[in-house]
Amino acid sequence: MTNKGQYKVQKEPYYQAQGKEVALYEAAYRNRLPVMVKGPTGCGKSRFVEYMAWKLGKPLITVACNEDMTASDLVGRYLLETNGTRWLDGPLTTAARMGAICYLDEIVEARQDTTVVIHPLTDHRRTLPLDKKGELIEAHPDFQLVISYNPGYQSLMKDLKQSTKQRFTAFDFDYPNADLETVILARETGLDEATAGKLVKIGQSARNLKSHGLDEGISTRLLVYAATLIKDGVEPRDACRMALVRPITDDADIRETLDHAIDATFI
């Protein structure tokens, strides 16, 4: 059996609630309802799940989904050995056996036929059939499935099937409002609130450009990066250019506009 302790969240992660999401999640967990967390990139989805796992004291197994991922990457596969083959549990199977919270990050990145394997775990059956091995696993009573995805991609190819969507309860996340985001930046990095407020202002000016050349605005995560750099003694303007502007765009016009916003904010 795998060591359960390694999946425990050891230290309290900092999470600033934006609304009632903590209480609502606890209710969902009490009833073992599967949860879906939606929101733009870097708005705190993963941090929220981590925080809840810590608060509930349950182990957390995170899987970052990608296009090449197959069902056997989730469930498990046979490996060849010198004297035959050996079965190796995948992360989903491990979580179901030990009673962990299994968090499938960016689930839409995985191909749709892959995601179907989670279906039997998400309804009243709470079982996981391992057809290659010929075994049916009953999920541990503590097991819960959480998925996250970013609806901002707006691509026909990258959407969840209705049959998958309708198995989850959902939270809709967005970037926090300016005051809250300032508090988050200050708390997370120890930066003074005045500077943090300026960073948030730049972030919001970029979010105004969404769908006018930017696919996504500057995320809270990038703002935290910028704040960290400034805290480390980097000149604020350089830090902003490096952490906020250069990563998100290759468009010269947008870059110049955001650079100007930085110059207009930090004097």
Add this chain to the structure above:
Amino acid sequence: MQTYWTQLDTRFPQVAEVFEDCMTEALTALTPGGLNAYLEAARTLGKLGRGVEPMLAFMEAWPSVANVLGEDALPSVMTSIRAMQKSPNGNAIAPFLQTLAPVTKRLQSQEQLQHYLDITLDFMSRTTGSIHGHHATHPSPGLPDFLQQAPFLLRQLAVAGLRNWVEYGIRNYGKHPERQRDYFSLQSADSRAVLQRERHGTLFADVERKLDLYLRALWQDSDHLVPYSTAFDEVRKPVPYYDKLGIRVPDVFDDFISTEGVHISGLDRYRAVLAHIVGHRRWTCAQIADNWSPFQRMAVELFEDARIETLLMREYPGLRNTFLSLHPSPREDACDAETTSCLRHRLAMLSRAFLDPVHDYKDPALNEFVARFHETLGKGLSSTAEIAALALAYVAKTRRPSDQFAKIYFKDTVVDYRDDNRQMWKFIEQSDEEEAFEDKRKIEHEEEIKGLPPRHYPEWDYRSQTYRPDWVSLYEALHPSGNAADIDRLLAKHDALAKQLKRMLDQLKPQDKVRIRYQEEGSELDLDVAIRSLIDFKGGALPDPRINMSHRTSGRNIAVMLLLDLSQSLNEKAAGCNQSVLELSQEAVSLLAWAIEKLGDPFAIAGFHSNTRHDVRYLHIKGYREHWGDEVKARLAAMEAAYSTRMGTALRHAAHYLEAQQADKKLMLILTDGEPSDVDAQDERLLIEDAHRAVKELDHKGIYTYCISLDPKADGYVSDIFGKQYVVIDNISRLPERLPRLFMELTK
């Protein structure tokens, strides 16, 4: 004085009138040696036999010119004049000298002047007409006009820009005296267009997107930005403003260097204008103007401008630098209140003091109101009405009798990033002026518009490596219809070929998922292979490691545009058979269209021909959304050949439609039977180079062009246009068979 007069040796009475004035100026400006040269030059000009004007202009202009450039510029100027005198262009000497003073004011250095003289002389030698090749006999038609425009041109253009502008005129109108005059007197449209392109500073067109992003990103505002021209309205300088139709900004901003040497780029000046206007849109509410005097209104506007700018700077502190650099800072003692109206000066100082925390004005009233202003704004946003009350108090307190004087102090009082505040005022009473009667004017019905308005495209001029702006007018229309049955008959004739093609098509049809087996690395284990290899392994043999498989999708996603050259030469009989090229093209295109329809690729057909650059016709035969049905067949059946081949423009226009298609691959096929040419293009390389340029542009847009040439002599030019992307079909009678096959090979 008398000795000087003798030295001048002239008997023109007009010169005698101004002689004394000129000499007084010359005596202060010139050294004795310079004075001598001045008189000598004037004497020479008087003896040219060109009347009094050259001499008069020189005598008046030179002292101030020498003041700017130094006396030793005289020889080069005189050399130019001698060159003009020797050529048939003596009539240009007078305008040359008349505009010399304003021109040198712009140029500021001898080096620059030399460039200007070089341009002028080059212009002269290249446009002076000659008969039988060697004797220059006809004067340059455009030179006097050019010299007259020179001061204006140099206000707008740097010397390099001037050279390009002149170059363009000489090249395109060198052989056409009337058009040349139009061009150089700034009467013709493309003269102005080229001028606009060459202007110095930041052009609005270049930064429009940045400004739009600026409004959205920093101010959450957006509006239509409309440029107004600053080049041609010298008297009534337009000022930025906004109304229901959008924000009006100048079409160009030069970089601004303030007195302290701070450099503000043209883009930042645009941003300052936009920020100011955004401020008004956010915080200004319109006031009723009827009860206030013009002075009061002026003060209210100024206070309000300062208020919104303070609020803007609160939002983005970095704006303060820009505003302060652009805002004039008048000296406190610059205006004498006894003789002049100092109203504008006072207000400009006040406005400066509102924005600049470290101003050094001592005036007690000014300082009192600056304090009250900041106190009012310290409490919050304040409001237009509250600030207006403060402004009225200021007017009441500082009014002076001299404010009514006609002589008004203007220097350093214009804040050029501010708008004209027209949105700040509401007028209750209608004015009783004439406009009141204009309401009932009938709107005259315009003529019905026939067809779509023309689209203008640039054309590449390879000699200068520049585009001629908006050079070609293209009219598009639906191709007239004929009898669809004709095409069906043609298809029936090629029945056997069609069957053959159908077999090829079936092989090409997309099969969406393809499994690739026997992979060392793959997305999934291929169980059959894996078990086989495991058995091998257990049996002691070397197992096959390729036990995985993966999938590949092979979707076809190609948009195709077929462009047909419909020029006159298509009517000729094809070599070796008794059908015309036109008929054969019809057959080939029908078969191709049928084949592509079977494949299901988005597909359009259009034809083009041209009759000079003013009339390029682009005819739609099949659109992307239409199916290969009777309507399309009817249009194809009515295909006719006429006129010439201006290929580049047609390519650009076809690309406009193909670009809008959403497809991974975009293919443009051009079916042509000759080289690009037109009746108004004497230089045969010109349109070939333009077409080549158009192909490159298309390449940048991700469009693959491919030419099918029916001209057996095409090898000479076709590779210059299409590189390696062409095929020459010698045996035209086989075209119906070759074209669809070619397409399939291209898209396999």
